[in-house]
Amino acid sequence: xxxxxxxxxxxxxxxxxxxxxxxxxxLPLFLAAIAALVWLTRQYDADEQRxxxxxxxxxxxxxxxxxxxxxxxDLQQLGPDxxxxxxxxxxxxxxxxxxxxxxxxxxxxxxxPDGALVGAMPPxxxxxxxxAADLSLAETPFQLARNIGRPTYGPPYPGSNGxxxxxxxxxVWSDNAxxxxxxxxxxxxxxxxxxxxxxFSTRYRVAVLDSDGREIAAKSKVAPLSPxxxxxxxxxxxxxxxxxxxxxxxxxxxxxxxLLTASIVILGGAIVWSVRQxxxxxxxxxxxxxxxxxxxxxxxxxxDSMLTGMRARDLDGRLTYVNSAFCRITGYxxxxxxxxxxxxxxxxxxxxxxRQELLDRLEDIGSTPDGVELRFRRKNGEMVDxxxxxxxxxxxxxxxxxxxGSVLDITEQKRAHELxxxxxxxxxxxxxxxxxxxxxxxxxHELNQPLTAIASYADGCLHHLQATDTDRxxxxxxxxxxxxxxxxxxxxxxxxHDFVRRSEPRLDLIDLNTVVRDAAxxxxxxxxxxxxxxxxxxxxxxxxxxxxxxxxxxxxVNLVRNGxxxxxxxxxxxxxxxxxxxxxxxxxxxxxxxxxxxxPADTAARLFExxxxxxxxxxxxxxxxxxSIAELHHGRLTFDAAPGGGTIFTLTLPVENA
Numbered sequence: 001x002x003x004x005x006x007x008x009x010x011x012x013x014x015x016x017x018x019x020x021x022x023x024x025x026x027l028p029l030f031l032a033a034i035a036a037l038v039w040l041t042r043q044y045d046a047d048e049q050r051x052x053x054x055x056x057x058x059x060x061x062x063x064x065x066x067x068x069x070x071x072x073x074d075l076q077q078l079g080p081d082x083x084x085x086x087x088x089x090x091x092x093x094x095x096x097x098x099x100x101x102x103x104x105x106x107x108x109x110x111x112x113p114d115g116a117l118v119g120a121m122p123p124x125x126x127x128x129x130x131x132a133a134d135l136s137l138a139e140t141p142f143q144l145a146r147n148i149g150r151p152t153y154g155p156p157y158p159g160s161n162g163x164x165x166x167x168x169x170x171x172v173w174s175d176n177a178x179x180x181x182x183x184x185x186x187x188x189x190x191x192x193x194x195x196x197x198x199x200f201s202t203r204y205r206v207a208v209l210d211s212d213g214r215e216i217a218a219k220s221k222v223a224p225l226s227p228x229x230x231x232x233x234x235x236x237x238x239x240x241x242x243x244x245x246x247x248x249x250x251x252x253x254x255x256x257x258x259l260l261t262a263s264i265v266i267l268g269g270a271i272v273w274s275v276r277q278x279x280x281x282x283x284x285x286x287x288x289x290x291x292x293x294x295x296x297x298x299x300x301x302x303x304d305s306m307l308t309g310m311r312a313r314d315l316d317g318r319l320t321y322v323n324s325a326f327c328r329i330t331g332y333x334x335x336x337x338x339x340x341x342x343x344x345x346x347x348x349x350x351x352x353x354x355r356q357e358l359l360d361r362l363e364d365i366g367s368t369p370d371g372v373e374l375r376f377r378r379k380n381g382e383m384v385d386x387x388x389x390x391x392x393x394x395x396x397x398x399x400x401x402x403x404x405g406s407v408l409d410i411t412e413q414k415r416a417h418e419l420x421x422x423x424x425x426x427x428x429x430x431x432x433x434x435x436x437x438x439x440x441x442x443x444x445h446e447l448n449q450p451l452t453a454i455a456s457y458a459d460g461c462l463h464h465l466q467a468t469d470t471d472r473x474x475x476x477x478x479x480x481x482x483x484x485x486x487x488x489x490x491x492x493x494x495x496x497h498d499f500v501r502r503s504e505p506r507l508d509l510i511d512l513n514t515v516v517r518d519a520a521x522x523x524x525x526x527x528x529x530x531x532x533x534x535x536x537x538x539x540x541x542x543x544x545x546x547x548x549x550x551x552x553x554x555x556x557v558n559l560v561r562n563g564x565x566x567x568x569x570x571x572x573x574x575x576x577x578x579x580x581x582x583x584x585x586x587x588x589x590x591x592x593x594x595x596x597x598x599x600p601a602d603t604a605a606r607l608f609e610x611x612x613x614x615x616x617x618x619x620x621x622x623x624x625x626x627x628s629i630a631e632l633h634h635g636r637l638t639f640d641a642a643p644g645g646g647t648i649f650t651l652t653l654p655v656e657n658a
Contacts, residue, residue: 034268038261049229049248053204057231057246060200064191068237071105072151072168074098075182079172082110082119083179095121098184106165107185113146113178145169146181153238156188156208156216164188164208164216166238186238188217204246211241309386309407312393317342320402329386329409331379346376373410385411454482507633509544509656510552512581512588518549519556520579531572532564537580543655545588551629552590552653555637558626559592559649566596566647583655587635590651599639599647607639 075098081091099105099121108121145152146169154167166186172179192206200206201219208217209232235242303310309326313319322337330337330346337344342356371387378384387408395401461475461482520534527534545552556579563577578593599607608627623637630637635653642648 031268031272034264038264041261046229050231053229053231053246053248056200056204057233057244060196060206060246061233061244063196064235065237067104067191068168071098071103071184072170075108075168075170075184076151076172079110079170079182080174080179082182083172083174087119092121104186104191105184106187106190107183109183109185110172110180111142111183112180115142118180141167141169142181142183145171146178149173149178153240155240156210156238156242158216159187166240166242168238192217192219202249204248207245207247208235209243209245215245307409309409310404311337311407312402312404314402315400319344326407329378329384329407330376331382346378348375348377371408383411384409385414454486458482506548507546508549509546510549512542512545512552512590512653513538515549515552516556516579516581516590519553519560522553523557523560526561527564527577530564531575532567533576534560535576535578537578539580539582542581542583542588545653546656547633547653548629551632552651555626555629555651556590556592558623559651562623562649563592563594563596563647566594566598569597570595584652586655587652588655590653592649592651593642593646595642595644595646598641598645604639608637 074094078091078094078098081088081094084091095108098108110118110120112118141152141154149171151168151170154169156164156166159165165188168184168186170182170184172182188208192208196206196219204219206219207215210216230245230247232243232245235244303323303325306323306325309329310321310323311319311326312321318339318341319337320339322334324334327333327337332345371389374386374388376384376386387410389406389408391404392400393402393404461479465475516536516538520536524534560577560579564575567575567577574595576595578591580589580591580593582589582591608623627637630651630653633653635651637649637651639647639649
């Protein structure tokens with residue numbers, strides 16, 4: 001299976017680039033459209049409010065003009081009756097009606113053409129300076145109305161109560177002759193405050209401004225909250241520079257446009273935020289894709305350079321992936337292997353059932369940390385030894401999708417291991433021969449004693465046979481002694497032969513105490529020659545140990561001889577080598593203790609190195625071979641300083657029934 005990433009087409013790249021650019025242009029346009037919509041909505045709302053204001057102002061203007069015109073017509077119609085010799089009750093009722101609240105009139109006066117006061121409604125009290133000042137009528141509007149014969153309005157003036165007033169002068173004619181002038185005095189405050197309907201007062205604040213722009217009358221003293229929405233019109237009549245300023249109060253909250261505007265703004269903000277998040281996500285995704293392509297390329301390069309074969313299979317056993325190293329190991333290409341189910345072509349034909357059982361067992365318990373050794377058959381028929389490690393294959397959701405196996409080609413390693421093992425066996429045999437060579441004179445002396453005794457007993461036997469008075473019992477005793485000496489010599493030769501013979505390592509259940517005794521018997525002559533003492537302290541009832549007896553015996557012999565070499569300068573009374581056995585937990589222990597000079601620190605660091613020795617004629621392989629033998633038996637060989645001087649070597653071997 002290959003992992004090469006297909007190159008992204010240039011057209012797709014350009015299309016993606018243009019799509020990204022369109023998003024950059026579309027977003028500002030969208031935001032501009034939303035802003036324009038919100039502005040147009042507010043502008044439309046403002047225009048709608050202003051249109052409503054203008055419409056209401058025009059209605060108010062028409063209503064005020066209608067009221068003034070109606071009052072003017074009523075006064076003109078009532079004028080002839082006012083100049084009658086006597087006021088009738090009907091005329092007084094009509095005057096009272098004109099002065100009722102809602103008409104704006106506070107006084108009605110009628111005067112003769114020369115300006116003399118004829119009557120007033122309500123009646124005027126006795127002449128008072130303040131009242132006279134309050135009712136001092138402007139001569140110019142009076143004369144103008146009398147001269148032109150048409151109603152004339154006078155300028156505003158402040159009254160005694162501080163409220164401004166204005167007058168309307170209406171000439172009264174009868175038979176083409178002027179009877180006088182009827183004057184109506186208006187209160188600006190009453191017109192603005194009382195005469196406007198309630199709904200208009202709740203929406204707008206109405207103020208009357210003079211020609212200098214000063215406010216002389218107002219509907220309310222409360223300042224409007226929307227001064228930017230106002231409208232000013234001339235107050236005609238009465239004119240004279242008066243104007244009406246209508247200012248809208250803060251309108252009721254229009255929830256539908258407000259909610260619509262808020263929704264648009266929130267939606268626009270959400271879209272902007274979403275686009276930014278989308279851009280970030282796309283950027284992260286592009287970075288992830290770039291990193292994934294780089295990681296895939298790096299992984300492929302790493303897999304191609306690996307010597308370990310990798311293969312994956314699904315839960316049905318179908319091969320889903322193999323790397324190039326696995327293809328090199330089996331000789332099959334990835335196209336030939338991916339998708340195959342068991343039995344696989346690289347299995348040995350006569351091991352198909354065993355391999356299927358092994359796969360089932362691996363699926364149940366997994367592979368051991370040491371792996372499983374198998375043998376594959378390459379496509380060209382060659383055999384290859386492999387080491388298989390199996391582990392569950394977990395997908396991104398945490399579920400098992402199959403099994404991943406690592407395969408190591410250990411063919412050359414096994415060959416090298418076998419060659420090394422053969423060389424170690426030769427070296428061990430050579431070491432034993434060297435040991436026997438060093439002990440040759442001692443063994444010769446040991447063999448010389450039984451052979452000399454045999455020769456002496458044989459001469460004695462011949463002497464007795466030549467004599468006439470041969471004692472049969474004495475001859476039998478001599479023959480028995482000859483047999484014992486022969487067996488003694490044969491036992492020495494057997495032990496030497498067993499020790500130096502070269503054979504394949506054979507692991508059997510052995511009694512460790514028996515092996516120690518055989519080693520002591522083999523080296524006993526050398527111990528006596530060196531005038532040493534060999535002390536055995538063997539623990540009873542040791543459990544059996546699975547080992548090669550000759551190899552363990554070689555370790556004991558080498559350790560005892562090294563101990564004797566270390567005690568050359570020790571006093572004769574302390575020249576003792578103690579060999580002890582005991583059981584510690586699940587291990588059998590053999591300890592060899594001497595009372596020699598000990599091991600210096602610089603020597604201890606290199607003691608087990610091959611070809612390192614402190615002896616003048618030593619080969620430097622004895623302790624190295626001993627450690628290799630211990631490790632071959634899954635044990636260990638260590639040393640420590642003895643408390644009273646000397647060295648303690650400890651051989652630890654696993655007990656078989658542990």
